[in-house]
Amino acid sequence: MLNDTIAAISTALGEAAISVVRISGPQALQTASRVARLPANIRPRQAHLVQILDAEGGALDHGLMIYFKGPASYTGEDVIEFHGHGGVLVTQRVLERWLSCGARAAEPGEFTQRAFLNGKMDLTQAEAVMDLIHAQSTLALRAANEQLGGVIGREAAAMQQEIIPVLAHIEAYIDFPEEDISPETGENLKRRMDGVLGRAQKLIATSEQGRILRHGARTVISGSPNVGKSSLLNVLLGFERAIVSPTAGTTRDTIEEVIQVHGIPLRLVDTAGLRDSDDDVERVGIQRTERELERADLVIEVVDGSLGASAARLQLPPALVSRRILILNKSDLGIHADWAGEQGAIPFSCLTGEGTEALRDAIRAVIATAGPLATDHPIAINARHKAAFERCAERLVAARAALARNEAPEFIALEIREALQALGDVIGQVDVERILDVIFSTFCIGK
Ligand SMILES: Nc1nc2c(c(=O)[nH]1)N(C=O)[C@@H](CNc1ccc(C(=O)N[C@@H](CCC(=O)O)C(=O)O)cc1)CN2
Ligand SMILES: Nc1nc2c(ncn2[C@@H]2O[C@H](COP(=O)(O)OP(=O)(O)OP(=O)(O)O)[C@@H](O)[C@H]2O)c(=O)[nH]1
Numbered sequence: 001m002l003n004d005t006i007a008a009i010s011t012a013l014g015e016a017a018i019s020v021v022r023i024s025g026p027q028a029l030q031t032a033s034r035v036a037r038l039p040a041n042i043r044p045r046q047a048h049l050v051q052i053l054d055a056e057g058g059a060l061d062h063g064l065m066i067y068f069k070g071p072a073s074y075t076g077e078d079v080i081e082f083h084g085h086g087g088v089l090v091t092q093r094v095l096e097r098w099l100s101c102g103a104r105a106a107e108p109g110e111f112t113q114r115a116f117l118n119g120k121m122d123l124t125q126a127e128a129v130m131d132l133i134h135a136q137s138t139l140a141l142r143a144a145n146e147q148l149g150g151v152i153g154r155e156a157a158a159m160q161q162e163i164i165p166v167l168a169h170i171e172a173y174i175d176f177p178e179e180d181i182s183p184e185t186g187e188n189l190k191r192r193m194d195g196v197l198g199r200a201q202k203l204i205a206t207s208e209q210g211r212i213l214r215h216g217a218r219t220v221i222s223g224s225p226n227v228g229k230s231s232l233l234n235v236l237l238g239f240e241r242a243i244v245s246p247t248a249g250t251t252r253d254t255i256e257e258v259i260q261v262h263g264i265p266l267r268l269v270d271t272a273g274l275r276d277s278d279d280d281v282e283r284v285g286i287q288r289t290e291r292e293l294e295r296a297d298l299v300i301e302v303v304d305g306s307l308g309a310s311a312a313r314l315q316l317p318p319a320l321v322s323r324r325i326l327i328l329n330k331s332d333l334g335i336h337a338d339w340a341g342e343q344g345a346i347p348f349s350c351l352t353g354e355g356t357e358a359l360r361d362a363i364r365a366v367i368a369t370a371g372p373l374a375t376d377h378p379i380a381i382n383a384r385h386k387a388a389f390e391r392c393a394e395r396l397v398a399a400r401a402a403l404a405r406n407e408a409p410e411f412i413a414l415e416i417r418e419a420l421q422a423l424g425d426v427i428g429q430v431d432v433e434r435i436l437d438v439i440f441s442t443f444c445i446g447k
């Protein structure tokens with residue numbers, strides 16, 4: 001599979017100053033010599049100005065070609081980049097030329113997949129490449145860069161190094177069945193396992209922040225009609241995204257936009273105001289609001305603060321109450337005395353901007369309850385890592401219990417191997433022994 005040479009346009013298609021077509025594989029250089037007239041002494045990692053020629057020898061594009069000699073390249077294979085003029089047609093024609101001269105069209109992610117398969121990066125780093133590209137806030141970007149630098153992979157590998165001696169120790173007893181594991185040794189092994197267990201739990205605790213950084217905290221703006229929800233969305237966005245009007249029931253469908261607050265990505269959702277309505281369309285909108293509330297990370301409840309507190313308030317499920325921020329909007333009209341006792345409520349005005357900073361700080365405070373976001377080495381694992389670290393933790397707990405019950409060392413060793421494999425899954429390490437076991441278990445003895 002790695003014997004073929006792949007090619008793809010690496011930049012977004014559209015009119016741009018420059019576009020990049022990238023080629024990777026053993027025939028990259030040979031293909032390049034068919035596509036362009038190369039200088040005799042093409043030097044790795046140096047830009048050469050060349051002309052890309054069509055099948056008849058006519059000019060297609062004129063640009064810079066860079067040769068990365070494997071293994072010193074992104075994929076670890078021979079790579080050629082052609083930096084041409086960034087037009088849609090010219091770029092597509094250049095790619096077609098590479099494809100007709102020996103390369104095949106790359107699958108999505110295939111360059112990075114090759115980098116992984118060739119040992120240029122572990123699986124967490126490959127994932128970080130996409131996180132980096134998708135990052136929509138400074139904290140998400142920082143976490144992606146940390147992961148690209150290998151923090152998560154190194155932690156998983158370090159945890160493996162802690163467990164391997166435990167496994168070796170237990171396995172030694174398998175060879176000497178007449179010996180029991182001494183209580184002293186047992187305590188020692190348990191302590192080591194507890195250390196790794198603690199590290200796994202610490203990582204697992206970052207997964208909620210990881211989800212928020214990767215996908216944004218779902219922040220639902222909700223309240224009665226006409227209180228200023230859409231106005232608030234517009235204020236936070238900095239432009240007039242949603243229609244605002246003095247007519248109650250203006251917003252029907254939910255409106256979603258991503259913003260960042262103190263570096264945290266928020267997926268802001270403006271909703272239809274909640275009330276009993278005879279209007280079919282409005283009723284569907286209200287159902288959507290209720291659905292959004294069910295899956296919210298954060299609820300910004302807006303009330304008209306210039307009116308008395310008898311006005312309708314949200315009936316939030318208890319789990320969401322600690323994730324609610326109450327906005328007393330229209331403070332420019334004066335705040336009604338009824339709201340005086342409302343703890344933590346933020347007087348706000350979409351007209352004057354009063355309360356904007358207080359709201360931003362409150363948002364950060366609520367999100368921070370999910371875990372620390374702003375440490376020096378922000379680790380924020382993804383759902384796949386979380387599942388693997390949880391499996392590792394489960395197996396360690398089982399191994400520890402088996403040790404305490406004085407079970408057979410074979411059994412304890414099995415659990416520890418599973419824990420090791422779970423850590424290997426994080427970094428994409430394939431346990432050769434395990435694969436061989438599976439393959440050869442179907443053979444018969446003596447074969
Ligand atoms: N033009 C261009 N820009 C790019 C990329 C690319 O492929 N081409 N990248 C692609 O996503 C990213 C950069 N990532 C890269 C990672 C490693 C190597 C590389 O050549 N590594 C060699 C040599 C290392 C060195 O000289 O220090 C190696 O690892 O052996 C290149 C790009 C972003 N910018
Ligand atoms: N004085 C004052 N008026 C405001 C403020 N915020 C919003 N309004 C006005 O209140 C009215 C309703 O604003 P919207 O933002 O459309 O309210 P909404 O909650 O989205 O309403 P629905 O979509 O109908 O549920 C508009 O006339 C706004 O101009 C504010 O801070 N002060």
Ligand SMILES: [Mg+2]
Nearest residue numbers: 229230250251
């Ligand atoms: Mg609205």
